[in-house]
Amino acid sequence: MTQSPENLCHALIDAAKAAGADGADAMAAEGQSISIEVREGALEHAERSEGTDLGLRVFVGKQQALVSSSDARPETLIAMAERAVAMAREAPEDPYAGLADASQLITDWDLAAFELEDTSAEPAPEALKTDAIAAEAACQAIDGISQVQSAGASYGTHAVHLAASNGFSGGYCRTSRSLSCVGIAGTGTGMERDHDGDSRTFQGDLRSAEEIGRTAGTRAVERLNARKPDTGSYPVLFDERISSSLIGHLLSAINGASIARGSSWLKDSMGEQILPSNMSVIEDPFRPRIAGSRPFDGEGLATRRRAIIEDGMLTGWTLDLASARKLGLDSSANAVRGIGSVPTPSNWNIALTPGDQSRLDLIRSMGTGLLVTSMIGSTINSNNGDYSRGASGFWVENGEIAYPVNECTIAGNLRDMLKRIIPANDARSYLSRVVPSILIEGMTLAGN
Structure with missing residues:
Protein backbone atom coordinates (compact mmCIF):
# COMPACT_ATOMS: atom_id res chain seq x y z
CA MET A 1 0.00 0.00 0.00
CA THR A 2 1.35 3.44 -0.96
CA GLN A 3 2.15 5.62 2.03
CA SER A 4 1.33 9.32 2.18
CA PRO A 5 4.14 11.90 2.24
CA GLU A 6 3.36 12.54 5.90
CA ASN A 7 3.66 8.87 6.83
CA LEU A 8 6.88 8.54 4.84
CA CYS A 9 8.43 11.48 6.72
CA HIS A 10 7.59 10.01 10.11
CA ALA A 11 8.83 6.58 9.06
CA LEU A 12 12.17 8.13 8.06
CA ILE A 13 12.50 9.97 11.37
CA ASP A 14 11.72 6.80 13.32
CA ALA A 15 14.32 4.92 11.29
CA ALA A 16 16.90 7.66 11.92
CA LYS A 17 16.34 7.53 15.66
CA ALA A 18 16.64 3.75 15.61
CA ALA A 19 19.93 4.09 13.70
CA GLY A 20 21.37 6.36 16.41
CA ALA A 21 20.58 9.90 15.26
CA ASP A 22 20.18 12.57 17.95
CA GLY A 23 17.78 14.47 15.72
CA ALA A 24 16.41 14.39 12.20
CA ASP A 25 14.11 16.05 9.73
CA ALA A 26 12.57 14.53 6.64
CA MET A 27 10.90 15.82 3.51
CA ALA A 28 8.69 13.92 1.09
CA ALA A 29 7.30 15.21 -2.20
CA GLU A 30 4.76 13.36 -4.30
CA GLY A 31 3.69 14.74 -7.64
CA GLN A 32 2.61 14.27 -11.19
CA SER A 33 2.82 16.43 -14.28
CA ILE A 34 1.85 16.39 -17.93
CA SER A 35 3.25 18.56 -20.71
CA ILE A 36 2.26 18.92 -24.35
CA GLU A 37 4.18 20.56 -27.21
CA VAL A 38 2.81 21.14 -30.70
CA ARG A 39 4.29 22.11 -34.03
CA GLU A 40 2.42 23.16 -37.18
CA GLY A 41 -0.90 22.27 -35.61
CA ALA A 42 0.06 18.71 -34.66
CA LEU A 43 1.28 17.05 -31.50
CA GLU A 44 5.08 16.98 -31.37
CA HIS A 45 5.82 15.85 -27.84
CA ALA A 46 3.82 14.59 -24.87
CA GLU A 47 5.22 13.65 -21.50
CA ARG A 48 3.69 12.52 -18.24
CA SER A 49 5.64 11.90 -15.05
CA GLU A 50 4.74 10.67 -11.58
CA GLY A 51 6.95 10.02 -8.62
CA THR A 52 7.82 10.33 -4.97
CA ASP A 53 11.08 11.80 -3.69
CA LEU A 54 12.43 11.54 -0.16
CA GLY A 55 15.08 13.50 1.73
CA LEU A 56 16.43 12.79 5.21
CA ARG A 57 18.78 14.95 7.27
CA VAL A 58 20.22 13.55 10.48
CA PHE A 59 22.24 14.99 13.35
CA VAL A 60 24.77 13.27 15.52
CA GLY A 61 25.72 15.98 17.98
CA LYS A 62 26.75 18.91 15.78
CA GLN A 63 27.55 16.68 12.83
CA GLN A 64 24.98 16.38 10.07
CA ALA A 65 24.42 14.49 6.84
CA LEU A 66 21.71 14.33 4.22
CA VAL A 67 20.59 11.53 1.91
CA SER A 68 17.81 11.31 -0.67
CA SER A 69 15.99 8.65 -2.65
CA SER A 70 12.99 8.05 -4.91
CA ASP A 71 12.42 4.56 -3.50
CA ALA A 72 9.79 4.48 -0.75
CA ARG A 73 10.00 0.80 0.20
CA PRO A 74 10.33 0.17 3.96
CA GLU A 75 13.71 -1.49 3.62
CA THR A 76 14.99 1.52 1.66
CA LEU A 77 13.89 3.92 4.41
CA ILE A 78 15.88 1.92 6.96
CA ALA A 79 18.93 1.81 4.66
CA MET A 80 18.69 5.57 4.10
CA ALA A 81 18.66 6.25 7.83
CA GLU A 82 21.59 3.95 8.55
CA ARG A 83 23.63 5.43 5.73
CA ALA A 84 22.85 9.01 6.82
CA VAL A 85 23.88 8.34 10.43
CA ALA A 86 27.12 6.70 9.29
CA MET A 87 27.88 9.70 7.10
CA ALA A 88 27.12 12.17 9.88
CA ARG A 89 29.56 10.44 12.23
CA GLU A 90 32.31 11.08 9.67
CA ALA A 91 31.30 14.68 8.92
CA PRO A 92 33.02 17.70 10.51
CA GLU A 93 31.18 19.49 13.30
CA ASP A 94 29.09 22.49 12.39
CA PRO A 95 28.39 24.64 15.47
CA TYR A 96 25.48 26.36 13.71
CA ALA A 97 23.66 23.26 12.48
CA GLY A 98 20.57 21.99 14.22
CA LEU A 99 16.81 21.89 14.30
CA ALA A 100 14.59 24.67 15.60
CA ASP A 101 13.66 24.70 19.26
CA ALA A 102 10.11 23.54 19.87
CA SER A 103 9.22 27.06 21.06
CA GLN A 104 10.12 28.48 17.61
CA LEU A 105 7.79 26.21 15.64
CA ILE A 106 4.50 27.18 14.08
CA THR A 107 1.63 25.33 15.73
CA ASP A 108 -1.45 26.40 13.78
CA TRP A 109 -2.24 27.74 10.31
CA ASP A 110 -5.17 28.17 7.95
CA LEU A 111 -4.04 26.43 4.79
CA ALA A 112 -7.28 27.16 2.92
CA ALA A 113 -6.57 30.91 3.03
CA PHE A 114 -3.48 30.42 0.85
CA GLU A 115 -5.41 28.81 -2.05
CA LEU A 116 -2.39 26.82 -3.16
CA GLU A 117 -4.38 24.07 -4.87
CA ASP A 118 -6.92 24.16 -7.68
CA THR A 119 -9.25 21.30 -6.82
CA SER A 120 -11.02 21.33 -10.19
CA ALA A 121 -10.49 18.39 -12.50
CA GLU A 122 -7.07 17.83 -14.00
CA PRO A 123 -7.09 19.02 -17.63
CA ALA A 124 -7.12 16.26 -20.19
CA PRO A 125 -4.14 16.01 -22.56
CA GLU A 126 -6.45 16.97 -25.43
CA ALA A 127 -7.36 20.22 -23.62
CA LEU A 128 -3.68 21.08 -23.20
CA LYS A 129 -3.08 20.30 -26.86
CA THR A 130 -5.99 22.54 -27.87
CA ASP A 131 -4.55 25.45 -25.89
CA ALA A 132 -1.07 24.99 -27.36
CA ILE A 133 -2.43 24.82 -30.92
CA ALA A 134 -4.49 27.98 -30.33
CA ALA A 135 -1.42 29.86 -29.07
CA GLU A 136 0.63 28.65 -32.05
CA ALA A 137 -2.05 29.69 -34.52
CA ALA A 138 -2.42 33.15 -32.98
CA CYS A 139 1.34 33.66 -33.17
CA GLN A 140 1.60 32.42 -36.76
CA ALA A 141 -1.20 34.78 -37.79
CA ILE A 142 0.92 37.84 -36.95
CA ASP A 143 2.20 39.45 -40.14
CA GLY A 144 5.98 38.98 -40.30
CA ILE A 145 6.19 35.71 -38.34
CA SER A 146 8.17 33.17 -40.35
CA GLN A 147 7.62 30.25 -37.97
CA VAL A 148 6.58 29.35 -34.47
CA GLN A 149 9.50 27.74 -32.70
CA SER A 150 7.43 26.16 -29.97
CA ALA A 151 4.07 26.25 -28.24
CA GLY A 152 3.32 24.19 -25.17
CA ALA A 153 0.97 23.69 -22.26
CA SER A 154 1.46 21.86 -18.99
CA TYR A 155 -0.22 20.96 -15.73
CA GLY A 156 1.28 19.75 -12.49
CA THR A 157 0.26 18.91 -8.96
CA HIS A 158 2.43 17.94 -6.04
CA ALA A 159 2.12 17.37 -2.34
CA VAL A 160 5.00 18.12 0.01
CA HIS A 161 5.40 17.29 3.68
CA LEU A 162 8.06 18.23 6.21
CA ALA A 163 8.50 16.65 9.62
CA ALA A 164 11.21 16.74 12.27
CA SER A 165 12.09 15.08 15.55
CA ASN A 166 11.47 18.39 17.37
CA GLY A 167 7.74 17.83 16.89
CA PHE A 168 7.04 19.75 13.72
CA SER A 169 4.89 18.16 11.03
CA GLY A 170 3.20 20.02 8.19
CA GLY A 171 2.52 19.91 4.49
CA TYR A 172 0.45 21.22 1.63
CA CYS A 173 -0.49 20.57 -1.99
CA ARG A 174 0.16 22.86 -4.94
CA THR A 175 -1.10 22.92 -8.51
CA SER A 176 0.29 24.75 -11.53
CA ARG A 177 -0.99 25.39 -15.03
CA SER A 178 1.17 27.00 -17.69
CA LEU A 179 1.10 27.97 -21.36
CA SER A 180 3.88 29.43 -23.53
CA CYS A 181 4.76 30.31 -27.11
CA VAL A 182 7.94 31.35 -28.95
CA GLY A 183 7.67 33.11 -32.30
CA ILE A 184 10.38 33.69 -34.93
CA ALA A 185 10.34 36.61 -37.35
CA GLY A 186 12.60 37.11 -40.34
CA THR A 187 15.08 34.68 -41.87
CA GLY A 188 18.80 33.94 -41.89
CA THR A 189 21.02 36.34 -40.02
CA GLY A 190 18.12 38.76 -39.65
CA MET A 191 16.08 36.28 -37.67
CA GLU A 192 14.62 37.46 -34.36
CA ARG A 193 12.63 35.62 -31.74
CA ASP A 194 10.59 36.47 -28.68
CA HIS A 195 8.10 34.78 -26.43
CA ASP A 196 5.23 35.08 -24.03
CA GLY A 197 3.80 32.78 -21.42
CA ASP A 198 1.80 32.50 -18.26
CA SER A 199 1.82 30.24 -15.23
CA ARG A 200 -0.88 30.19 -12.56
CA THR A 201 -2.04 28.13 -9.62
CA PHE A 202 -5.64 28.07 -10.87
CA GLN A 203 -6.64 27.13 -14.41
CA GLY A 204 -9.27 29.87 -14.45
CA ASP A 205 -6.65 32.60 -13.88
CA LEU A 206 -4.55 31.67 -16.91
CA ARG A 207 -4.43 34.21 -19.72
CA SER A 208 -5.97 33.07 -22.97
CA ALA A 209 -3.96 31.06 -25.49
CA GLU A 210 -4.81 33.59 -28.21
CA GLU A 211 -3.43 36.49 -26.18
CA ILE A 212 -0.22 34.64 -25.39
CA GLY A 213 0.33 33.67 -29.03
CA ARG A 214 -0.40 37.16 -30.36
CA THR A 215 1.92 38.75 -27.84
CA ALA A 216 4.76 36.35 -28.65
CA GLY A 217 4.38 37.04 -32.37
CA THR A 218 4.09 40.79 -32.00
CA ARG A 219 7.16 40.95 -29.81
CA ALA A 220 9.23 38.93 -32.31
CA VAL A 221 8.22 41.12 -35.26
CA GLU A 222 8.99 44.30 -33.35
CA ARG A 223 12.61 43.13 -32.97
CA LEU A 224 13.29 42.92 -36.72
CA ASN A 225 16.07 45.03 -38.25
Missing part, protein backbone atom coordinates in the same frame (compact mmCIF):
# COMPACT_ATOMS: atom_id res chain seq x y z
CA ALA A 226 17.79 45.57 -34.91
CA ARG A 227 21.09 47.44 -34.76
CA LYS A 228 23.69 48.36 -32.21
CA PRO A 229 23.22 51.63 -30.32
CA ASP A 230 25.92 54.22 -29.82
CA THR A 231 28.29 53.90 -26.88
CA GLY A 232 27.85 56.47 -24.15
CA SER A 233 26.04 57.36 -20.96
CA TYR A 234 22.25 57.19 -21.27
CA PRO A 235 19.09 56.61 -19.25
CA VAL A 236 18.03 52.95 -19.32
CA LEU A 237 14.46 51.79 -18.80
CA PHE A 238 14.22 48.19 -17.62
CA ASP A 239 10.95 46.81 -18.97
CA GLU A 240 8.60 45.17 -16.48
CA ARG A 241 9.41 41.80 -18.05
CA ILE A 242 12.98 41.92 -16.73
CA SER A 243 13.05 44.65 -14.06
CA SER A 244 12.61 42.13 -11.24
CA SER A 245 16.18 40.97 -11.93
CA LEU A 246 17.43 44.24 -10.38
CA ILE A 247 15.53 43.53 -7.18
CA GLY A 248 16.80 39.96 -7.41
CA HIS A 249 20.38 41.22 -7.21
CA LEU A 250 19.40 43.24 -4.13
CA LEU A 251 17.81 40.19 -2.52
CA SER A 252 20.93 38.11 -3.21
CA ALA A 253 23.06 40.75 -1.51
CA ILE A 254 20.97 40.62 1.71
CA ASN A 255 20.82 36.82 1.81
CA GLY A 256 22.02 35.65 5.20
CA ALA A 257 24.37 33.05 3.74
CA SER A 258 26.24 35.76 1.82
CA ILE A 259 26.23 38.12 4.79
CA ALA A 260 27.62 35.42 7.09
CA ARG A 261 30.41 34.70 4.58
CA GLY A 262 31.18 38.40 4.27
CA SER A 263 30.80 38.19 0.49
CA SER A 264 28.09 40.78 -0.11
CA TRP A 265 28.32 44.37 -1.27
CA LEU A 266 25.64 45.19 1.33
CA LYS A 267 27.29 43.39 4.27
CA ASP A 268 27.85 46.62 6.25
CA SER A 269 24.71 48.43 5.12
CA MET A 270 22.10 47.56 7.75
CA GLY A 271 20.06 50.69 8.51
CA GLU A 272 21.44 52.55 5.50
CA GLN A 273 19.54 54.00 2.56
CA ILE A 274 19.49 51.53 -0.33
CA LEU A 275 16.54 52.82 -2.40
CA PRO A 276 14.96 56.27 -2.80
CA SER A 277 13.30 57.37 0.44
CA ASN A 278 9.75 56.89 -0.87
CA MET A 279 10.26 53.24 -1.79
CA SER A 280 9.97 49.93 0.08
CA VAL A 281 10.40 46.25 -0.67
CA ILE A 282 7.74 44.18 1.06
CA GLU A 283 7.86 40.42 1.49
CA ASP A 284 4.43 38.82 1.84
CA PRO A 285 4.10 35.02 1.96
CA PHE A 286 0.33 35.19 2.55
CA ARG A 287 -0.90 36.23 -0.91
CA PRO A 288 -3.53 33.74 -2.15
CA ARG A 289 -2.87 31.75 -5.33
CA ILE A 290 0.76 32.87 -5.62
CA ALA A 291 3.69 30.48 -6.07
CA GLY A 292 5.80 32.08 -3.33
CA SER A 293 3.13 31.80 -0.63
CA ARG A 294 3.39 29.34 2.26
CA PRO A 295 2.43 29.16 5.94
CA PHE A 296 5.80 27.89 7.19
CA ASP A 297 9.38 27.75 5.99
CA GLY A 298 11.66 24.77 5.42
CA GLU A 299 12.47 24.51 9.13
CA GLY A 300 8.93 24.69 10.50
CA LEU A 301 8.92 28.39 11.47
CA ALA A 302 5.89 30.58 10.79
CA THR A 303 6.42 32.83 7.78
CA ARG A 304 5.54 36.51 8.18
CA ARG A 305 5.04 39.67 6.23
CA ARG A 306 7.97 42.07 6.59
CA ALA A 307 9.50 45.19 5.08
CA ILE A 308 12.96 44.28 3.81
CA ILE A 309 13.46 47.86 2.66
CA GLU A 310 11.29 50.48 4.38
CA ASP A 311 11.24 54.06 3.09
CA GLY A 312 14.51 53.33 1.33
CA MET A 313 16.28 51.92 4.41
CA LEU A 314 17.57 48.36 4.74
CA THR A 315 15.85 46.81 7.78
CA GLY A 316 16.89 43.16 7.86
CA TRP A 317 18.65 40.17 6.35
CA THR A 318 17.01 37.09 4.86
CA LEU A 319 17.88 34.34 7.32
CA ASP A 320 17.47 30.66 8.01
CA LEU A 321 18.44 29.17 11.36
CA ALA A 322 22.07 28.44 10.49
CA SER A 323 22.86 31.87 9.05
CA ALA A 324 20.99 33.55 11.91
CA ARG A 325 23.07 31.66 14.47
CA LYS A 326 26.27 32.66 12.70
CA LEU A 327 25.24 36.30 12.88
CA GLY A 328 23.86 36.15 16.41
CA LEU A 329 20.33 36.98 15.19
CA ASP A 330 16.91 35.36 14.97
CA SER A 331 15.78 33.58 11.83
CA SER A 332 13.50 35.58 9.58
CA ALA A 333 11.70 32.29 8.74
CA ASN A 334 13.06 32.23 5.21
CA ALA A 335 14.53 28.73 5.05
CA VAL A 336 13.92 26.83 1.85
CA ARG A 337 14.57 23.09 1.87
CA GLY A 338 15.06 20.82 -1.11
CA ILE A 339 14.84 17.05 -1.19
CA GLY A 340 18.58 16.74 -1.65
CA SER A 341 19.78 19.90 0.06
CA VAL A 342 19.99 21.37 3.53
CA PRO A 343 17.97 24.51 4.35
CA THR A 344 19.22 27.80 2.90
CA PRO A 345 17.79 31.34 3.05
CA SER A 346 15.47 32.43 0.27
CA ASN A 347 12.76 35.03 -0.24
CA TRP A 348 9.03 34.53 -0.72
CA ASN A 349 6.71 36.95 -2.57
CA ILE A 350 8.23 40.40 -3.10
CA ALA A 351 6.66 43.73 -4.07
CA LEU A 352 8.41 47.01 -4.87
CA THR A 353 6.58 50.28 -4.25
CA PRO A 354 5.09 51.37 -7.60
CA GLY A 355 5.44 54.84 -9.07
CA ASP A 356 2.74 57.19 -10.30
CA GLN A 357 3.82 57.22 -13.96
CA SER A 358 3.08 54.76 -16.73
CA ARG A 359 5.77 53.02 -18.76
CA LEU A 360 4.90 55.34 -21.64
CA ASP A 361 5.35 58.35 -19.35
CA LEU A 362 8.85 57.19 -18.46
CA ILE A 363 9.72 56.64 -22.13
CA ARG A 364 8.61 60.18 -22.90
CA SER A 365 10.60 61.61 -20.00
CA MET A 366 13.87 59.80 -20.76
CA GLY A 367 14.56 61.68 -23.98
CA THR A 368 17.28 59.59 -25.62
CA GLY A 369 18.19 56.22 -24.16
CA LEU A 370 17.55 52.48 -24.11
CA LEU A 371 14.43 50.49 -23.32
CA VAL A 372 15.65 47.02 -22.30
CA THR A 373 13.26 44.11 -22.92
CA SER A 374 15.64 41.17 -22.61
CA MET A 375 19.05 40.44 -21.15
CA ILE A 376 21.64 37.69 -21.55
CA GLY A 377 24.67 36.80 -19.50
CA SER A 378 25.58 38.40 -16.24
CA THR A 379 28.69 39.74 -14.57
CA ILE A 380 27.89 40.81 -11.04
CA ASN A 381 30.69 41.40 -8.55
CA SER A 382 29.20 40.18 -5.26
CA ASN A 383 31.78 42.10 -3.22
CA ASN A 384 31.34 45.60 -4.66
CA GLY A 385 28.12 45.44 -6.70
CA ASP A 386 29.65 46.19 -10.11
CA TYR A 387 27.05 45.29 -12.73
CA SER A 388 27.37 44.38 -16.41
CA ARG A 389 24.86 42.58 -18.64
CA GLY A 390 24.20 42.02 -22.31
CA ALA A 391 20.94 43.64 -23.39
CA SER A 392 18.54 44.13 -26.27
CA GLY A 393 15.40 46.19 -26.68
CA PHE A 394 14.55 49.50 -28.31
CA TRP A 395 16.30 52.80 -28.83
CA VAL A 396 14.38 55.85 -27.66
CA GLU A 397 14.82 59.27 -29.25
CA ASN A 398 12.95 62.42 -28.27
CA GLY A 399 10.78 60.38 -25.94
CA GLU A 400 9.61 57.90 -28.59
CA ILE A 401 10.69 54.40 -29.58
CA ALA A 402 12.83 54.76 -32.73
CA TYR A 403 14.13 51.29 -33.62
CA PRO A 404 15.06 47.90 -32.10
CA VAL A 405 18.59 47.34 -30.79
CA ASN A 406 20.68 44.32 -29.85
CA GLU A 407 24.24 43.28 -29.08
CA CYS A 408 24.92 45.94 -26.49
CA THR A 409 26.07 45.94 -22.88
CA ILE A 410 24.76 48.02 -19.99
CA ALA A 411 26.94 48.62 -16.93
CA GLY A 412 26.96 50.43 -13.61
CA ASN A 413 27.20 49.81 -9.90
CA LEU A 414 24.18 48.33 -8.15
CA ARG A 415 24.56 50.45 -5.03
CA ASP A 416 24.46 53.63 -7.13
CA MET A 417 21.83 52.31 -9.55
CA LEU A 418 19.31 51.33 -6.89
CA LYS A 419 19.48 54.70 -5.16
CA ARG A 420 18.18 56.49 -8.25
CA ILE A 421 15.55 54.12 -9.62
CA ILE A 422 12.30 55.62 -10.89
CA PRO A 423 9.47 53.03 -10.96
CA ALA A 424 6.47 52.95 -13.28
CA ASN A 425 3.03 51.68 -12.28
CA ASP A 426 2.80 48.68 -14.64
CA ALA A 427 3.72 45.72 -12.37
CA ARG A 428 1.70 42.52 -12.79
CA SER A 429 0.04 41.92 -9.43
CA TYR A 430 -0.29 38.15 -9.90
CA LEU A 431 3.45 37.47 -10.06
CA SER A 432 5.51 36.37 -7.07
CA ARG A 433 7.82 39.34 -7.70
CA VAL A 434 5.68 42.40 -8.30
CA VAL A 435 8.14 44.87 -9.81
CA PRO A 436 7.21 47.58 -12.35
CA SER A 437 9.33 48.95 -15.17
CA ILE A 438 12.31 50.84 -13.72
CA LEU A 439 14.12 53.84 -15.16
CA ILE A 440 17.76 54.49 -14.18
CA GLU A 441 19.53 57.53 -15.56
CA GLY A 442 23.21 57.78 -16.38
CA MET A 443 24.11 54.16 -17.11
CA THR A 444 27.07 53.19 -19.28
CA LEU A 445 26.04 51.68 -22.61
CA ALA A 446 28.52 49.89 -24.88
CA GLY A 447 27.41 49.47 -28.50
CA ASN A 448 29.05 50.85 -31.63
